[in-house]
Amino acid sequence: MAGAVFGWRSDNQFELLIDGPQFFPRMLAAIEHAQEQIDLELYLVEAGGCAEAIIHALEQAAWREVRVRCLFDGYGSLGLSLSLRRRLTEAGVELRFYNPLSWRRGLSNLYRDHRKLLLVDQQLAVVGGTGVTDEFWRPDENTCDWHEVMVEIQGPLVQDWQMLFDRQWRANISRKAWKPATHFGLAHLPRVPETGEGMGRVAYADARQHRDILQSLVRAINSGQQRIWLATPYFLPTWSVRRSLRRAAGRGVDVRLLLTGPRTDHPSVRYAGHRYYPRLLKSGVQILEYQPCFLHLKMVLIDDWVSIGSCNFDHWNLHFNLEANLEALDPALTQAVAASFIADFAQSQPISLQAWQSRPLWRRVKQRIWGWVDRVVVNILGRRH
Numbered sequence: 001m002a003g004a005v006f007g008w009r010s011d012n013q014f015e016l017l018i019d020g021p022q023f024f025p026r027m028l029a030a031i032e033h034a035q036e037q038i039d040l041e042l043y044l045v046e047a048g049g050c051a052e053a054i055i056h057a058l059e060q061a062a063w064r065e066v067r068v069r070c071l072f073d074g075y076g077s078l079g080l081s082l083s084l085r086r087r088l089t090e091a092g093v094e095l096r097f098y099n100p101l102s103w104r105r106g107l108s109n110l111y112r113d114h115r116k117l118l119l120v121d122q123q124l125a126v127v128g129g130t131g132v133t134d135e136f137w138r139p140d141e142n143t144c145d146w147h148e149v150m151v152e153i154q155g156p157l158v159q160d161w162q163m164l165f166d167r168q169w170r171a172n173i174s175r176k177a178w179k180p181a182t183h184f185g186l187a188h189l190p191r192v193p194e195t196g197e198g199m200g201r202v203a204y205a206d207a208r209q210h211r212d213i214l215q216s217l218v219r220a221i222n223s224g225q226q227r228i229w230l231a232t233p234y235f236l237p238t239w240s241v242r243r244s245l246r247r248a249a250g251r252g253v254d255v256r257l258l259l260t261g262p263r264t265d266h267p268s269v270r271y272a273g274h275r276y277y278p279r280l281l282k283s284g285v286q287i288l289e290y291q292p293c294f295l296h297l298k299m300v301l302i303d304d305w306v307s308i309g310s311c312n313f314d315h316w317n318l319h320f321n322l323e324a325n326l327e328a329l330d331p332a333l334t335q336a337v338a339a340s341f342i343a344d345f346a347q348s349q350p351i352s353l354q355a356w357q358s359r360p361l362w363r364r365v366k367q368r369i370w371g372w373v374d375r376v377v378v379n380i381l382g383r384r385h
Contacts, residue, residue, distance in 0.1 A: 005186040005212050006164075006202040008193060012155030014200065014328055016308075016336040020137030020144040023126065024050065026152060030120045031057040034066050039119040039165050041071045043112065043310070044131025046079030049139045051132050055084055059091040068093040071169055073113040074100035076131070096172050098322070114321040115204075116150075116310050117165060125153040125161040127326050129298045129310050136296075146296045149340065151308050151326050151333070157200040164202055164324060189215055192223075192305060196329035205311060205323035213311055213325055214318055218244050220302045224253050229301045229341045231258035233294065234266065235273035236314035242276060249284035258344055260296075261289035274367040281353040288348035298325075301341060304334045 017023035031038055031054075038061055045051060062068045070088065072080065074097040088095050098113035099105075118126040128150030130136050135145045153161070189212055193199055203213040221228055221244040228248050235257070237245075249255040257280070264270050277287060300307040309325030311317060328334075 005189055006160050006204075007186050007190045008196075008199050008201045009156045009160065010196065010199055012153060012157045012198045012200045012328075012330070014198075014326075014330050014333040015152045016333060016340065017126075017128075017150045017152060018340055019148060020050070020130065020146075021142045023128070023130065023148075023150040023152075024053070024137045024139070027118055027126055027150075028053060028057050030118070030124055030126070031061055034061050034120045036066060036121050037119075038066055038068045038121075039071075039117070039162070039169075040069070041113065041115050041117040041165055041168070042132055043073045043076040043114045043116065044079075044133055045072050045077040046131070046133040047081040047084055048134040050134050050137045051080065051084060053137075053139045054132050055087060058093055059087060062088075062092040069169060070095050071098060071113065071165070071172060072096075073098045075109070075112055076114075079133070096169070098168075098172055110320045112321050113168070114310050114317060115168075115324045117161060117324065119158070119162055119165060122162050123154065123158060125158045126150050127153065127161065127309055127324065129296060129308075135294075144293075146294045147290065147292070147344075149297045149299055149308060151328075153200065153326065155198065155200070157202070157326075160202045161324075164204060168322065189219065192220070193329055195304075197331060199329040201327045203307065203309075203325045203327050205318055205321065211318055213323055214238065214240070214313065216327060217241065217300065217307065217313060220300070220305050220307070221245060221248055224248050224302045226303050227254040227256075227301065229254075229256045229258065229338075230313075231295065231297050231299045231341070231344070232312045232314070233260045233264065233296045233298070234269045234312045234314055234317075235259050235276065236269065236312075236316060237276065238313070238315050238318065241313055242280065245285055246280060246283035249280075254286075255284065256286040256288060256341075256345070258295065258341065258348060259287060259289050260294060261291045261349060263291075263294045265294060268373075271366045271369075272373060277351065277356055278353070281351065281356060287351040288345055289351060290344055290348045292347050295344070299337060299340070301334070301337050304331070305329060306333055306337050308337070 306328045311323040
């Protein structure tokens with residue numbers, strides 16, 4: 001594991017915000033009250049009502065001489081129109097794009113900035129899995145099409161999120177991953193506190209250079225005693241995660257996977273992930289597919305330990321993407337996350353092994369085809385690694 005590791009910080013306050021109609025107004029209010037600095041790092045940004053609301057707030061902040069920096073992914077922001085980009089820069093917003101697409105870069109175009117982060121005055125951070133598109137929030141109707149969560153953070157931990165953003169902001173000029181100074185952070189993954197209130201840590205992935213976010217998840221699964229609840233929209237987990245989940249279920253831990261149902265933006269990825277169902281189900285892992293809408297959140301609850309952020313914990317993301325998650329130990333946040341999971345479980349379809357084995361032929365064919373594609377990709381990535 002190359003690169004330094006963030007340690008645990010105490011005396012933080014966390015608040016779980018569920019779905020765009022709850023977290024976007026909070027984000028806008030924070031932007032509108034900013035006095036010195038606003039930093040925004042996003043993957044998916046598209047023209048629409050949601051983007052209009054955010055860009056208007058950023059414009060207003062820049063006009064009142066707040067320093068505003070936006071770091072958007074070069075591919076995920078293709079839907080951000082030239083007029084909206086021009087509005088930002090003309091207002092004085094510093095706008096940069098991570099790894100803009102170019103035929104000269106070949107496979108390097110696959111490297112993306114998948115983080116989702118808002119920082120205000122170095123006092124407040126909002127992190128999670130949202131993009132700025134109308135699927136996440138329609139301001140005129142105050143509704144959303146995609147199910148997502150964000151966490152509002154105040155306290156000393158905000159400084160670590162600020163450092164993560166600042167390093168990538170500077171590194172983005174040369175399109176290279178940042179290399180921390182030797183004095184920064186920890187050399188190894190820190191031990192999780194046995195108990196805590198207001199405890200938090202930044203876990204991140206820096207493409208192939210650094211993946212403490214994965215090591216931390218596997219360690220948490222391996223040490224889980226009571227429950228392991230994991231939600232992800234794109235279920236293509238690494239081999240180490242799958243093995244740890246099976247072993248945990250085998251030792252009697254309540255292991256539940258909350259996955260997207262038929263409403264998804266990438267059906268092929270959903271079918272590819274189905275190839276992992278049989279072995280997990282046979283080992284005692286419960287699989288539930290969310291029905292009301294597309295489940296886009298990335299959230300883990302293991303006993304009292306929480307992880308929320310941008311990472312899907314799949315082999316593709318961890319190989320090519322910049323990712324960042326909040327890890328926390330806080331009774332109030334744990335309770336809120338558990339309540340969110342329970343509400344989502346109630347709106348999900350459980351997948352039994354018997355029902356899975358009797359699925360129709362057309363579904364088996366799709367799963368076989370996309371599962372084969374996924375297997376080829378895994379093998380290629382393994383050889384390149």
